[in-house]
Amino acid sequence: MDIAEASRHRIVGGVDTHKDLHVAAVVDERDRVLGTGCFATTRQGYRQMLAWMRSFGDVQRIGIESTGSYGAGLLRYMQKAGIEVMEVTTPDKHDRRRRGKNDDLDAQNAAHAAFSGRRTVTPRSRDGMVESLRVLAVCRKTAVAARRVALQIIQTTIVCAPDGLRDTLRSMTRMQLVRTLAAWRPDLSEYRDVDGAYRISLKSLARRYLELHDEIADLDAMIGVIVKELAPELIARNSIGNTGAAQLLLTAGDNPERLRSEASFAALCGVSPVPASSGKTVRHRLNRGGDRAANSALHIIAIGRLRTDPATKAYVARRITEGHSKLDALRALKRYIAREVFHIITRRHRQINQAQIAA
Template identity: 55%
Template sequence: MKARTEVIVQLKSLIVTAPESIRTEFRDLTTTRLITRLTGSRARVGDDEVASRTRTALKRLAARYQQLDVEIAGHDTDLAQLVDTVNPALVQARGIATVTAAQLLITAGDNPDRLRSEAAFAMLCGASPLPASSGKTTRHRLNRGGDRAANSALHKIAIVRLATDPETRAYATRRTAEGKTKKDILRCLKRAIAREVFHLITTPQPAADSSDLRPARKRLGLSLTEVADALDCAISKISLIERGTIRDTRFLHRYRAWLNENQPHQIAA
């Protein structure tokens, strides 16, 4: 991924210094459209030697970008299969993707039994609160120690939850009203996520099955639109969760509970 980033930086830097005709043609394109245009580009009639060589260099860089894309996709597939084999329930938790799950599993090691408590795991990940009180002020600060890669993984999970999880956003709003800073809120979220991950790692669970959701919905005569409106989410999310594509155990249980609650009413009607 770092190599792919370097390629796009090189490519756009070359466009900035390219002859005016090339710069005008490509500088306003998005990355995706730029790569597509460049991989299919050819030398133009009327180009001088500099313009011709510049187009060739841009095309080669675009081809390398696509090669790295394919390589990254292959690695992602392999990593997803490994994580699913080791701990399938971990990537079903909200906000935990394959890469962050893999990093947390690496930090825990092959013998998670050696982690005595959730506090020990939080300390290992640099997510444990450290006293920073002074005088009449009682507070805690972020831990700068521990495995920084694991801490980064917890931070990414917290950011995703703040952006997508209503419960997490409500918690952040409540803590903000209490006078907590954004850093304090993130520290608390990372500690809570470390607690959740500790239990998922030390007591691995099988992946939650969602194959019963679609038949249950159809038995009630409900459409995807009706369910999405009731659960206040996108229609696509309902479809994907039924197919097992979206991994969100909390939402899966919420959807199943909602179906169970509505089943008697539907039958009575």
């Protein structure tokens, strides 16, 4: 195709992402497939993919699968190149059953979805402080899980330990137990002896627990600094701590403007009311979709306010007297908190953008 002729065409791309190779497809302004290609998941591969797509015409937008994992690098590259990127969600099951599945077809389906605007959402950008927060939060989550496992193994090991060891450790508190075990100096040459093996094992587990404990404390400090810089007004509100604020910031992303309204944020957090009426009964139920980690953060905030905030107590009591269940009242409270959080995050995001433009 001649370059001048290609420049007159408006095309849409689609990408099926993988760990080492991405498969791309291009459709024209009539949604007809023009071609497919395979490219490496490197900066050079991304450059070749974009050049290949532009050889067919003017790239309007690109639909990419899994922008939060395999497609994260491609997303950042295309955004820096000024290309509109849409995240393609679940594939069309009817089309997959009819046509089958392979990487070329998946890339073509992504291009068709981006062309029609169906099964697409605006992806979260991954080049700001929220992305830094996400990486630290993932590291903290795995460290907390590993620390919990270490403590569980310590407790089960003590249950099976010889009586002489078990009796001295049974009445200690958690941290007293861990610090006592970490301070032991067992003879490493006695690992063949049952008592010696238990002492070596318990000391190793206790030191692992303390190392993870210190690692979590360091991560908490770093997360707290980012949260305070991103949303100081958020953590100043009642019952919103660094952990809950961090999760809500992660759910909103570096580009909360992609959320059309506070209702869309509530739906994303799984606290939007879902109609559950039948006959003469008119009611709403809990939304069991959305980001469950964000839903959990809002639930913890709601419980904290229910215990400490007189206005929240009065609100829940009023809802109950009106005939609603406590669960319904709590659902409505979480919806209110989601509205409050959304406006704080978007207002702060606008302030940050204005400061960057002014600089």
